[in-house]
Amino acid sequence: MSLVHLTINGENKSVEVPPMKRLLDVLREDLHLTGTKEGCGEGECGACAVLLNGELVNSCLIPALQANGTSLCTIEGVSTEGHLHPIQQCFLEKGGAQCGICTPGMILATQHLLNKYPNPTMEQIQEGLAGNLCRCTGYMRIFESVQEAAKLQNAGAGA
Amino acid sequence: MPQRNAILGASPIRKEGRAKVLGAAQYTDDLALPDMWHGATVRSTVARGYIRNITFAHEVNWDEFCIVRASDIPGKNVIVHLMQDHPCLANGYVNHPDEPILLIAHPEKAALLRALKNIHIDYDELPGVFTIEESEAAVKALVEKNDDSRIIWPTPKADYEGGPNCFKTYEMYSGDAEKTETGLEAAFETADFIVEGEYATGAQEQLYIENNGVIAECFYTQQGEVESVCVRGSMQCPFYLVHALTLVFGLPDDKCRVIQVETGGAFGGKEDFPSVIGSHAALLAMKSKHPVKIIYDRAEDMAGTTKRHPSRTRHRTAVRKDGTLLGGTIEVTLDGGAYATLSSTVLSRATIHASGPYKWPHLRVRSKAMATNLPPHGAFRGFGAPQSLFGVERHMDRIAHTLGLTPEEVRRKNFLGTGDTTATGQPLVDKVDMQHMLTRALNEAGYHEKVARFAEENKHSLIKRGVGFAAFMHGTGFTGSGERRLNSLVYLDVLEDGLPQILVSSTEFGQGTNTILSQVAAQTLNLPYEDIRLAQPDTSVVPNSGPTVASRTAMIVGKLVERASLQMLETLRLQVHLPADHTREEFIAAAKAYRAQYGTLRASARYEPPAPIFWDDEKYRGDAYPGYAWAVYVAEVAVDMRTYMATCTRFDALQEVGKVMHPVLAKGQVEGGVAQGIGYALYEKCVWKDGHLANNQMTNYIMPTSADLPPIHVHFEEVPSIHGPMGAKGIGELPMDGPAPAIMNAIENATGISFCTIPLLPEDIFERVQSLGHPHGGTEDLDPSVDRDTRVEEVSA
């Protein structure tokens, strides 16, 4: 067992877990943050994506010990006190979420993308989300959600 | 002022959408019950054989585990679908790889993996059959040489009487059988051309991103007997699982409770399969006396659960040189896998859709579903229609090329229209205008301009571009008398706050059930959309509104919600004087007044077949579906002759689905279906090794990513239907039917090579180009010695 310190969505947490336990399971089982989903367990689908020190990672591939001392953002940390983040609002309005199982990972991937490119081109969106599989939407509504969110954020920043 | 809201046709936000974008929606794996154990499945490692011996290695303390064998099953060892041939747990004999043999449970999930590795099973292996052709050859060997060594079904322990290696056959004629045969004979004799073709499609994994999972509980009487079971999980059809549990446990319906929880995609993959995993978890719960959760991991889900049926379709068509169809025979064969499951109904839909949206003066369709030692194939969006429509839509292009006509000309000659009769003899009473649909779809896609331009550009380029299209229809609801048998029921309650709640067993798994049913109720009751709630699909609470399959929810269940809403209004108007053109406040006041006076308020509506509906299950004739959705899809492709990579570069999807209830959801349905169709055509290949799926990972089974898909343009033609609520029809499956043939037609337009088998991967293109000796494509000779897939004969004119 190892003691692992994490900053999760701004809060400091310590958990005692086997060092090789997947970060995904630490989040879901030890910290009861079930918004992070498992789709494949092998780094292909992005359902388990979280932001680790601002980088988009698949939490199913990261051993707990490797995450020690990092700062994490999960889907639970995207909204503030029940207020939807603009990205969430756009996914909701534009049909970016159907069954919803890919949505948490997709929203974090979008956040990462928009941090990098506040005004992404279509290619940048397609590439930026290529690590997140969605079987329901065919991605078109997701692209629209991302474009709309970019517009909203830029308008907000300019105001 | 009374509010007149236009809710249907607007795009209110998805009912459960907020929870989903917050990550707060609770899927099966997000739930836990007190003292819950975890379950796992021990599966066969061979395709076919007798189980000789099972050993439990000493390294594991088996006392900590609960182990369930076939002999522990209190009721019948069967997973009931349409037949009872499918064992819940293999009992001495296995018929496919990954077949469940034992179940184990332990309080710690982590302990299961090690335990699984320490159970060893020995088999006396038997030879298997793994393709349609091998299964047919086995039947031939039986007939000709009395060799039954590869007759794999009915299996030794099954009580079902069926043909050897064949689950089901149909024979469908466009008219009286004898007269049609005579007509066909004459048609083939007088035809200018006889065109033949063979078209094949592969298995396809549903690949919902949430794997199958359930949590089961078992309750006991004071005497320690099983009193009832309860299963929660990811599924489409809670009442299917109830039915399965009643047999496995020998319990009445009301002692088998099933609750659907948030479901992360299904596409048919959670129609029949939850009966298996749900029964398994309930057996473990019974024996361990703990709630038991089973969640498959991706590899197990892909290897052990159902896929789309592989198929082979053969066409032989008599045509006049102007393109008019004179007659045809079609043979559709599906690979059903090791047990019958839903194969007969998938085959039924494949049979009826095999003729496409065309007039056939004389047509015979023969179809069969063969048994193989693959895991049973099951439901997947489209349910047989994508397979047989692939055949007919590729074949129409073949006919055009043979006759020297354009694909457009051949179709225009033969399209069904209003007042025509379909191949099953169903008169098309509702308006159908495929001529206009085709014109519009081709215009939206810029088809004609592209055909001309690409032909020029391709001459000087190693990237060959092309456009192609498919015209098709999809029947909404259950086939034939199916809806009558389902006899669906919905309830609409008014709760304490004076606002309504819909009670249905129809489930939400991303398609938008919750949202559209709420829209129908809100519109009919003249209440805001936000006021409508839905009860969780819990079979102890909701009535059976039928399974959530077959594109039936919007049209059939939607209509029932509309009728229940109207009934509720009538009750309120009659009993408590709700004024006509009421406001929300007036509705609430009236509903509360009613409750105060009479207690609860519940309206209900049961399915009533549209008056003159006729279906003959024996002869396969009559009104096959209450309604059809119609479509023309246009694909644009680029084939790189250096890498042999074919890519879809633009897609236009035009459909007529009646009134569009929710434009955003409807577009999402079409785009999602088109994406799956593009995957079906160009990416998703199941690699079988002795019946085991060898590429059972997302790493090597490739579905389209956001970087792989072209822009998908969705267009609607709105012709309100009389069958659905406010004119709506079904939409869910239609988009799966068109992409594959449209893309293959486009690839032929680009390269001059006719590909008739999907999926088509770069290695397939490479191989074909090599065998043709046309390194850079070009015009393919239609000479039968060159084209190995098909044969075209020209009959002396």
Ligand code: FES
């Ligand atoms: S679960 Fe981590 S990438 Fe799929």
Ligand code: FES
């Ligand atoms: S919304 Fe279902 S997988 Fe993306």
